[in-house]
């Protein structure tokens with residue numbers, strides 16, 4: 001069951017289908033129509049949620065996105081000394097072979113389930129790459145953003161998630177990108193050349209609308225539907241097309257498929273086309289008549305992002321220090337002695 005707490009300033013762009021009876025075309029129309037789609041009754045019986053709940057991998061950048069397919073390939077090739085294999089075995093399982101082997105077996109099951117779902121949902125499309133990733137570490141309080149995929153003009157991106165944790169995964173979603181641009185009008189597209197690559201346009205739109213990564217501390221203007229995905233819930237969403245932020249999540253499976261435009265002509269409406277249409281609509285909304293309720297940050301107002309790769313362990317780990325950590329637009333504030341003095 002998924003709980004959605006709706007924000008009345010935003011239209012309801014969440015849809016649901018039942019795996020057992022769904023019309024795949026209708027699901028994919030919702031997906032490419034910039035909806036977040038929940039799929040009920042997916043074939044996930046073989047997932048041992050109780051066991052996976054006992055697994056915690058180190059809070060490191062490498063473990064943030066553990067590519068199952070790559071890990072299994074290294075294990076199957078007997079590469080026990082590969083740094084990632086060693087990190088999982090030693091830091092994740094304290095070299096406990098029985099638990100480690102059970103985990104690897106679950107990863108094989110997750111890969112099998114992912115492939116079954118991709119086969120059905122993307123049947124009839126040419127797919128050039130599949131990536132199955134799990135996270136057994138914590139993600140806490142991202143800023144609202146669109147996913148930036150490099151060189152995304154020549155392909156579409158498909159993303160599916162399963163909450164593997166025993167607690168809800170908490171997201172917020174805001175404007176679909178076409179709505180943001182069309183409703184943000186000339187003010188949101190000002191100075192963004194139409195011939196830029198889509199991901200560069202998207203990066204500028206993200207900053208203008210929601211600020212930089214650090215502004216997660218203070219950005220409160222944008223409307224948000226709050227979503228609680230329960231254990232075992234499955235959903236698909238194109239993160240390039242629907243702005244989103246993870247507020248809190250622990251264990252999750254995320255599946256990605258790359259769908260090249262070449263070979264799929266006439267079957268999909270490309271992201272590039274959708275952006276171009278939205279830019280045309282935006283041009284007819286003069287500055288002052290825009291209705292998207294976002295920050296419209298100037299470049300000077302967008303604070304620099306931290307280096308997520310190097311800062312990940314400190315900023316996204318270290319959460320059980322017994323101290324209060326404070327964040328502002330520049331990131332983690334140096335902690336001083338803020339304990340109240342008692343007389």
Ligand SMILES: [Fe+2]
Pocket residue numbers: 145146147239244
């Ligand atoms: Fe994202």
